[in-house]
Amino acid sequence: MSLTFEFxxxxxxxxxHATTEQIPKGLGAEHTAEGTLLIFEEFQEGLMxxxxxxxxxxxxxxxxxxxxxxxxxxxxxxRPHGVFATRSPRRPNPIGLTVVELLGxxxxxxxxxxVDMLDGTPILDLKPYLSSVPPEQxxxxxxxxxxxxxxxxxx
Numbered sequence: 001m002s003l004t005f006e007f008x009x010x011x012x013x014x015x016x017h018a019t020t021e022q023i024p025k026g027l028g029a030e031h032t033a034e035g036t037l038l039i040f041e042e043f044q045e046g047l048m049x050x051x052x053x054x055x056x057x058x059x060x061x062x063x064x065x066x067x068x069x070x071x072x073x074x075x076x077x078x079r080p081h082g083v084f085a086t087r088s089p090r091r092p093n094p095i096g097l098t099v100v101e102l103l104g105x106x107x108x109x110x111x112x113x114x115v116d117m118l119d120g121t122p123i124l125d126l127k128p129y130l131s132s133v134p135p136e137q138x139x140x141x142x143x144x145x146x147x148x149x150x151x152x153x154x155x
Contacts, residue, residue, distance in 0.1 A: 009122035010046075011039035011108075013060065015115045020064075020089075023116050026075040027150050034103070035115035037123060044108040051105050055129035056112070061122045062094035077146035085141060096121075099129050 014036040017023050024030060037058065039047060050056070071080050072088040083091050100112035110126075140147075 007061075007124050009040070009061070010043045010125060011037055011123040013058075013115065013117045013119065013121040013123060014038055015117055015119040015121065017115065017118050020118065023118075027147055029076075031098075031114045031116040033115045034111065034113045035117075035119075037100075037110040037112055037126070039108045039110065039123070039126075041108055047105065047108065047110070050102070050110070050126070050128070053102060053128040055099055055101050056110075057125075057127040057129050058096075058098045058100055058112075058117075058123060059125040059127075060096045060098065060117055061124060062089040062091075062096055063120075063122055064118070065089045065091075065094045068092050068094070076143060079142070079146070081142055095124065 016033050016035060037056075068083070068090045069088075070083050070092075072083045072086040072090065073080050074086045074088065089096070096117065098114065098116055100114040103111040103113055105111070
């Protein structure tokens with residue numbers, strides 16, 4: 001079965017990251033960069049009441065990626081993993097997902113912290129961040145194992 005969908009951007013990211021090398025990666029990487037989600041004016045009405053949320057999901061496009069692989073070699077581990085078990089940009093559908101902290105809104109501009117996208121990245125959608133999974137029930141899969149191996153190496 002093959003289904004095709006067409007999406008359009010609702011905005012773009014204004015980011016301090018001009019190249020992928022500037023985005024923190026690997027174990028312990030922290031995404032603290034501030035930026036702006038510029039929502040196109042035709043969609044501004046959809047931002048009504050967004051200020052009440054502390055964090056947002058941002059769905060976006062890896063717009064510089066032109067191919068994919070099903071096995072990924074993430075910078076946070078020396079072992080390969082299936083692309084669906086990673087955050088690799090080289091995926092069958094080049095869709096990115098980031099949680100950002102909403103710092104403020106000025107019209108159609110959302111000031112955010114936690115930007116890990118390139119400047120000019122197309123935004124597909126925004127959603128309020130809500131999680132019904134208690135922290136004690138979250139599992140970190142292979143990443144927890146990679147972190148443990150790195151900690152043992154550092155001892």
